[in-house]
Amino acid sequence: MIPEPTGSPRSDAFAKIDPKFQMTVRDHVHRTLRAAILAGRFATGQKVNERSLAEQFGVSTTPIKEALRQLETEGLVEALPRRGVIIRFDMGWAEEMILARAALESMIAHLAAKRIGKPAGAELTAIADLMAKATTSADADSLVSLNEQFHEHIHRSSRCGYLAKLIERQQFYDASIRRVIHMDPAERQKALEEHIAIAKAIVTGDADLAERQMRNHVVRSGETYLNIVFGSKKDIGRE
CATH class of the missing domain: 1.20.120.530 (GntR ligand-binding domain-like)
Known part of the structure; x- marks a missing residue:
């Protein structure tokens, strides 16, 4: 999968998580989202749709929220009042x-x-x-x-x-x-x-x-x- 050079969002969905990863769902989601952000699959300032991500990964929103909190500590996303989580990576x-x-x-x-x-x-x-x-x-x-x-x-x-x-x-x-x-x-x-x-x-x-x-x-x-x-x-x- 070749990342787009402009940092624009990609339309393809994330693959559902294989059952063998169920014991480390949060870490798997974190690593996958982190790689996607660094590859430019999300635009700077784009709002993250947690429910959509949960559906794409085939998990509940809980590991999505946990992964996003971890990404926030890394400075890649930011949770804003009344706006939700947005991409900060640029x-x-x-x-x-x-x-x-x-x-x-x-x-x-x-x-x-x-x-x-x-x-x-x-x-x-x-x-x-x-x-x-x-x-x-x-x-x-x-x-x-x-x-x-x-x-x-x-x-x-x-x-x-x-x-x-x-x-x-x-x-x-x-x-x-x-x-x-x-x-x-x-x-x-x-x-x-x-x-x-x-x-x-x-x-x-x-x-x-x-x-x-x-x-x-x-x-x-x-x-x-x-x-x-x-x-x-x-x-x-x-x-």
Whole structure:
């Protein structure tokens, strides 16, 4: 499902929740709505219809309300008196999320370069090698999975539990948008070059270079995201 670049609402409904998810309905609804908001499927200022969402998910309005309260704490929606819940996420908010993630990821990369051991370094290099093969074969699905593995491995190698936890709220696009990004041959090649450079800096213990490479990578990929979701060509700044 490819997100529309203008941030306009989508007409397609959400799929009903499979019974196996019934024990975690609230979390499932929260994750699904969050991804939809970040993908631009709701317009800024749009009122959220709780009853319609409940029907689409095949649940009561209770988990919808709970999920919306959680999204409000993240600043993505806002409950207004006599107006209900509206979408607050916009391009400005997205830019801040990108910059916040860039700051966190770059510091994690810095510490990973100082703390990574030889076995973990070899594994990071191996992941980068697999990314090279997937790039050559234009395997977007594999690249999405390998990208997640790459960053998660750096998080583990840094041994930064607190920073890794903070970064969860700064994940500004989901697998569907990553897949769209990786369909572009030029983007695939650029991302590969950046990942290889980051891995090399971390494995060789160059903490300052790893920090700089990671920040530039996150910001540049964030700009690509802004272009897909908001149609923005804005440069939000890189070193």
